Amino acid sequence: MTKVAIVTGASKGLGRQIAKKLVAKGVKVVACARSTKQLHSLVKECGDHLLPFTCDITDSSQVQALISYTIEQTGRLDYLINNAGLGRFATIDNLSEHDWDAMMNVNLKGSFLTCKYAIPYLKQTKGHIVNISSIAGSVAFAEGGGYCASKAGLNMLSEALRIELKNYEVRVTTISPGSIKTKFNQPKDYALEPEQVAETVWTVIQAPKTVIYSHITVRPQVPPTP
């Protein structure tokens, strides 16, 4: 039976790589982001196992439409990969309220909404939620107050969900990567390749049914100082 995943933030960066990885492994993927054009270019790369769906995950009605579309088109949902995220970096006195709200809405509320509306279907399949957090969710840094707070919130949402859903055999995993080579930031040369983090997603959802990877930190190997 073909498994079905929703990947949020699949238009570029890590989410795009996760979508490609899952399709390559035989999973049918509903790829969500706001950029319709970039989602359609992903269909060209992946073929008909990739269903594009334009969706702003901060909008409840759009998220409900995403879940309904997935069930109408495929009949099931096995994996919810909450990857969409953004970072706005400034000291708190310089961070705009708009940027604070944007991070809370995308990084935290968006994952709340997708989980809320996907959970009934994930219970049916004994599925798996993977929340892409960040090392910044547990290690604070200057100019990262808003981003760190949003990812720390996601970590707690994820852990509470893991406990709520264990009796339904729905597994929940938080993945906290270090710096990744995407356009999100200006990554160092040694940053993780998106493919390496996508492989981690595949590893956790392939774990034996009796195993839950609850929180994984993925760090790049920083070259030793000479």
Ligand SMILES: NC(=O)c1ccc[n+]([C@@H]2O[C@H](COP(=O)([O-])OP(=O)(O)OC[C@H]3O[C@@H](n4cnc5c(N)ncnc54)[C@H](OP(=O)(O)O)[C@@H]3O)[C@@H](O)[C@H]2O)c1
């Ligand atoms: N890059 C890093 O160094 C790093 C490190 C640790 C963790 N992370 C986390 O990894 C995840 C992916 O980051 P990335 O580096 O791949 O960033 P990216 O290249 O900027 O991609 C972000 C994705 O999120 C989507 N997105 C943003 N707002 C959205 C919204 N309202 N609704 C739906 N989709 C939305 C974007 O699509 P549209 O713009 O088309 O909507 C895009 O596909 C994020 O959660 C990030 O916090 C990144």
